[in-house]
Amino acid sequence: MQADLLTVQALGGHGCTVVSAITAQNSVAVTQVQAVPLEVLSNQLNALASDLWPGAVKIGMLGDASQIAALAEFLHWMKQQPKAPLIIWDPVARASCGSQLAALQLADCAPLLRLLDLITPNANELALLTGIEPTDATSLAVAANVLLKQGAGAVLVKGGHLHWTGEECQDWYLSPTKQWRFTSSRVDTPHGHGTGCTFASAIATVLCLDYPMDDAICIAKAYINQGLKGAVPLGQGPGPVAHLGWPVRAEDFPAFSLLADTPWQHSGFTPVDSQSLGLYPVVDSLAWVEKLLGWGVRTLQLRIKQALTPELEEQIAQAVALGKQANARLFINDHWQLAIKLGAYGVHLGQEDLQQADLAAIYQAGLRLGISTHGYAEIQRARALKPSYIALGHIFPTRTKDMPSKPQGLTRLRHYVDLVNGTPSVAIGGISLERVEAVASTGVGSIAMVTAITEASNPEQVVRDLLARWQNA
């Protein structure tokens, strides 16, 4: 519980606690566990809910089956209220020192499981709950599915005890619609007391700060990795994970992939010739490409959201030729086959495009690759592909396109610039002349935009002003 509160505080949340059991424990052993009476449990829950409604409820060890039932009844009521909290359960069965804390029976847990947005078992807890040892990817998925069938919204199997993954620590997220893997190097330390509680509390806090689940897990894992690296012995057993604030070092973040992604080793896409791509207009016709090149633009994108036709091929062919004449960096959006065929400077792909495109073919053809991202997890997925640049969007609200994600804002953009760790970066979404200095102050290498140029009453003047402002920012 101390680890929970330190985590919530360190990540910018406010934590309140409900005690389910009094334990006598230290870093070496747990010598007593005494579940609190149900009336005490329920009075604590009511006291907090009537005063400070939570954004998320993180549950840890529960004393016995009657507590699980009482808590499930309370949370069922909470879930029916207007601002239902997210519910995350870290089903603690054993303390880090190895002592048994609670028995976990699936039948007892059923009323709670169906209320959960996320459950975060380690390998032992998953086996105790489901009767299935996660000894490989297949048995892990079968075991996780047992919990999903009981109604849990998603399962995050923590990789600390999944020894078959070798030097890598892999955390597996499985929901009915999404399957992800978070991979980190194992941190070699005996001082990991409180890791499980810290991980779940970090996820809960970051979700409350309005990050999506993939980002919350990425940030929580980075928080754990930096905490393990900074952990020191305090008592006679394993020392506690250190609580060191919002993670910012790129090396602490896990790699992120969809389980459907095909692992692929290569030395990196052809680099762009500058760390800073400068002003980067994104336009939808050959006529715009011609005008922009004439006004001095040297990085641009042809983004025609249409199926492949001979007319489209002709437009792209002419644009590629104009780009080459002007010695410009012209990226072709989506149409990677045509870009290869026509020898374009580069291709831009989004996260969904990555699943369809033949990345190896783009790489072998020597084309540059830009990848769109919308948060920590997507950045980590993109980084693993070693692209020529990473686009960071959408920074401000945009009218150009319906976005499933929320605007990121400048504070997050600053963090993302640190996270890309030297890969050229491009900010996109709602960027206008008035916002150039603020965006440039984040250290991002380029600004991409559509409507600031295409809907301007005098586009040529706006482009010249944008070029000048970027230069001086």
Ligand SMILES: Cc1ncc(COP(=O)(O)OP(=O)(O)O)c(N)n1
């Ligand atoms: C520079 C830049 N950033 C992001 C995008 C968006 O790409 P994607 O997510 O694939 O969406 P579509 O543009 O294809 O609708 C981009 N095109 N350029």
Ligand SMILES: Cc1nc(C(=O)O)sc1CCOP(=O)(O)O
């Ligand atoms: C095409 C596109 N991709 C985005 C992303 O975030 O991936 S935002 C965007 C539209 C940008 O248009 P405007 O400059 O008019 O806001």
Ligand SMILES: [Mg+2]
């Ligand atoms: Mg696309």
